[in-house]
Amino acid sequence: MSTVPEITPAQARERLTHGALLIDVRDAHERATGMAEGALGIARGDLQRAPATHLPVLDREVVLICQSGRRSLDLATTLAGLGYTRIASVHGGTAAWRADGLPLVQPLQSDAERDFNERYSRHLLLPQVGVDGQRRLLASRVLVLGAGGLGAPASFYLAAAGVGHLRIADDDVVERSNLHRQILHTDASVGTPKVLSARERLLALNPHLDVDAVQLRVTSATVDALLDGVDVVLDGSDNFPLRYLLNDACVRHGIPLVYGAVERFTGQVSVFDAGRQRGVAPCYRCLFPEPPPPGSAPNCAEAGVLGVLPGMVGLLQATEVLKLLLGIGDSLVGRLLSFDALAMRFRETRLPPDPDCPLCAPGRAFPGYIDYAAFCSSV
Template sequence: MDIPELTPEQARERLAHGAVLVDVREAHERASGMAEGARGVAKGELQAAPADHLPHRGQEILLICQSGRRSLDAAKALREAGYTQVASVAGGTVAWRQQGLPLVQPVQSAEDRDFFDRYSRHLLLPHVGEAGQRRLQRSRVLLLGAGGLGSPAALYLAAAGVGHLRIADDDRVERSNLQRQVVHTEASIGTLKVDSARERLLALNPGIEVETVAERVSSANVDALVEGVDVVLDGSDNFPLRYLLNDACIKHAKPLVYAAIERFDGQVSVFDAGRHRGVAPCYRCLFPEPPPPEFAPNCAEAGVLGVLPGLAGVMQATEVLKLLLGIGEPLVGRLLRFDALTARFRETRIHPDPGCPLCAPGRDFPGYIDYAAFCRAG
C-alpha cells in the first residue's frame, strides 16, 4: 500500500490544522530533541496497542522518526489496523532539524538526561539498548587490583556505566607504576591506589559507585569481597592470589575474568566453573600446579611493555560487559594468547578436568589452603 510522505514543512502545516504528530523513536533518541508539537510513542508500543495512544481511526495521523524509514513502516502497520489517514514525514527528525523547524526537549529528570546523553552510543546497539544499559547500571563488579590490568579495565567499566565497582588493593602509587597503570597520575604518587582510582573513576562518571577496600586479599576476607557481585575481574600479578580467586569464585558460583602479562606477551580467559560444573573449566584445569618461581617472574623482575596491560585489561573489561549483558561468546573454555611484538593472536581450547579437586561435578568445596606454600611447592 502507498503511504503518503510529507515534507517537514507540510507536516508542520497539517499539525496546525489538527493532525496528530507522533514521534515513533525510542525514548533515548527523542531525548536529543523532538519536532515541536509531537508526542512520543515508540514504534513497538504504537503498533502493539495503537488505540491506547491515538484518537479515532479517521483522525489524520502523521508519523516521524529519525530518517523516515521506521515511520513509514509504522504507518503501513497503522493502515492495516484500520487507520485511514496516515502519512510519514520524509527525512524524519534529521530533515526537520536541517530545515530549521522548532525542536523541543522532552520533559526529563536531570538523571534521565544524563543517562540518555552519556550512553547514547550504547543505546543504539540492539544488543544493549535501554534495557541492557539499565542492567549494567544495576550490576556489581569486583576488581582485584588497581594496577596494570585493573586500571584500564576499571576506566572502561566506569565509562560503560557499570553501577558498582568494588576495588581491592593495598598498594600505594609509585612513579614506576605510571608507565602502565593509567588510572593513576603524577599527583597520586604516595596515595593508596584504591583512593587514586576512585577519584579518577568518579571524575569520569559521577553516576556510578566506587567501593574501595585497601586490604591485601587473603582467605580471611575473600568471601566478603566476592559476596554480592556479579563478576570478578582478576587484576592480580601473583599465583597465590590467582588460585585463591579461582577457588572463591567456584565456592560462590561467580564468573572469573582472568588475564596475565609478561614482557610482550599476554593471555585472557573466562573461568566459569562455579556456575557450570563439568562444562566450563576453572583456573586449576588450566594450571593444576603453579610453575616454579624462576619460570614466572613478575613485572618488577622481567619488565613489561607499558601498553600490554592496557590491551589485556580492555579485553577483560569487554568480557565483563558481555557476561553482564548476556551477549556474544565469552572466553569460557578458551585461552586467548597474544604477542605484542608480532601482533599475533592464538586461541587454545581449555577443557574441564573431570578430576579437578575444586570444580569436578559433585565435589564439595574443600576449603581454602595456604596458597603461598602451595605455590612455593610448585
C-alpha cells in the same frame, strides 16, 4: 513498495499548523536528545500494539517521524494496512528536521532521567542492551582485584559503561613507574593508595556510581568478605598465589572469574565459571594444575611490559564482564584467548574442564584454602 507518502520536514511542519497530528515514534531515551516542536511522543512499539488507543479515528491526518525516517515509514505502512487513510512519514526524520534548522524541544524529564538517557544513549540504542539491560548494569556488582595494569583500564570502562557498584581491592600505592600503563592514575597520585586514586578518577568520570575502595592485602582470611554480594570478579592480580586463591574462592562461591595476564608483548584472557558449571566449564587449576617454578614466569617489574598491552587485555576483560552481566554473546568460558602484540595476532585454545581437578571436579567438596605462597614456591 510502500504507498505511504514521504514528506519533507517543512511539509510536516506546515501540516502540523493545519491540524495534523505529528507523532515521534522513537523510544523515550531517543527523544531525550530533542524532538520536533509540536510532536507527540509515542514509542513505535506502543503505537503498534494498540493503534486504536492512540489513534481512534481512521481518517485523522497523522504524520510519523523517527530518527532517520525508516522506522516511521515502516510503521506508517503498517497503519495504512489497518485502514488509516491519511498517514504520512517524514523523509529523513528528526535528523533532517534538525539539519533544516526547524525548532526542536526537550521533553520534560527529571535530572536523573536526562543523565541516564544522555550518558548511556549509545547503549540504549543496542537491542542487546536497551533500557532494561542498562538498568541491569546499574544494579550489578563487580569486584576488580587490582587497580594496576589490568584493573585500571578495565575499571575505567566498566564505570563508563554504568556498572553501578565497583569494588576495587589493592594494597599498593601509586608509583611513577606505574603511569605508562595504569591509566587511572596521574603524576599527582604518586604516593597515594591506588584504590583511593582509582575511586577519585572513576567518580569524576561517572559520579552516580558506588565505588568501594578496599585498601588491603587479599588473603584467605579476607577473600570471602570481598566476594560477598558480587556478580562477577575481574582478576587484575600479578602473582600466582593470588590467582590461585581468587580462583578457589570463586569456585567456592559460584562466581564467574574473568582472568587476564600480560608479560612483555603477550597477553591472555579467559573466563572461569566452574563454580556454576561443574564438569562443563574449567577453573584456573584446570589450565594450570601447578604453578610454574619460581623465576620462570617473571612479573612486569622484572620482565617489563609494553605500556598499551595491559590496556588491550584489560579492555577484553571488561568486555567479558559486560557480556556476563547482560547475558549476551558467547563468553570465553572454555577458551583461552592469547595475544601477541608484536605479530598483532590472536590465537584461541580450547580449555576443557579437568575431570580430576582437585577443586572443581563434579561432586568434589571444597577442600578449603591452602597456604598459597608456599604452594607457589614449592614447585
